[in-house]
Every structure is written in structure tokens, then in C-alpha cells.
Amino acid sequence: MVNDPVADFINRLKNAQAVGHARVQVPYSKLKEAVAQKLVACGFLKEARKKQRKKFPVLEVTLAYLPDGSPKITDAVRVSKPGRRLYAPAAEMPRVRQGKGVLVVSTSKGILSDTEARKENVGGELLFKIW
DSSP: OSSHHHHHHHHHHHHHHHHTTTTEEOOHHHHHHHHHHHHHTTEEEEEEEEEEETTTTEEEEOOOOTSSOOOOOEEEEOBTTTBOOOEEEEEGGOOOOTSHHHHHEEEEEEEEEEEHHHHHHEEEEEEEEEE
16 A cells, blocks of 8 residues: 555656666556656656556556656655645745756646746645655
8 A cells, every 4th residue: 555646656757767768657646647647747757647457557667768868857855744744825836956856746726836936826735746
């Protein structure tokens, strides 16, 4: 049983890219699908889609690599954890690596990146930083 599905998801992505896999399958949830779609929109992943594996649905994620073969995801760090939830209003949304990275935020308007949250003027729970 996984206590923190978002941390498990980003760790699976990092581990799969570290060994050079083209795809990774993770147990499906709507939250993971929304996060994966946001990472596709930001360019860190190629594709994410729901598939059926035996009885259970899985989320199959196609990883993105640079032309030289190095992974697009250098690192990802969980910000808000089950023991300590962190929230920020739109005006105080932190930047990641001087704008080179993305902060994924769970808002009332769905899963957004930090720049989208500032543009929409909504705050929320800071899920994780990725660069």
C-alpha cells in the first residue's frame, strides 16, 4: 500500500528515466492522470494514457528524452507531504530554478503549473517541483 501516490509516481518516473526505459506503467488514479497530462503539456513527458491490464487500470506513460539521449527530467522533489501540507496563494507562488523548472500545484481549477496558477490568480497545494 502506498501512502503518498504522487511521490510514488514521480519516483517511478525518475527511476525509469535513470535506467533508460521508454515507458513506465503505474497504477491508475485520476490525480496521477491529471499530473501526467500537466507534465505532457510542460514537455517533460511525451504521452500518458489509461490502459487496462488484466483486471486493473494502469496509466502508461511514455517518457521524453533530449536528442542526445539524456532524460528531460533531471530531478523532481516532493514539496507537500502527507505529514506536512504546504499551500501558497497565487502572489506568493515560488519559482523553480529561476523559471527553468515547473512547480505543479493542485488548485480549485485543477492541476496547474506555477505560471498558470499565477495567471489564473489561484493558489493551492504545492505538490512537487520538477526540472
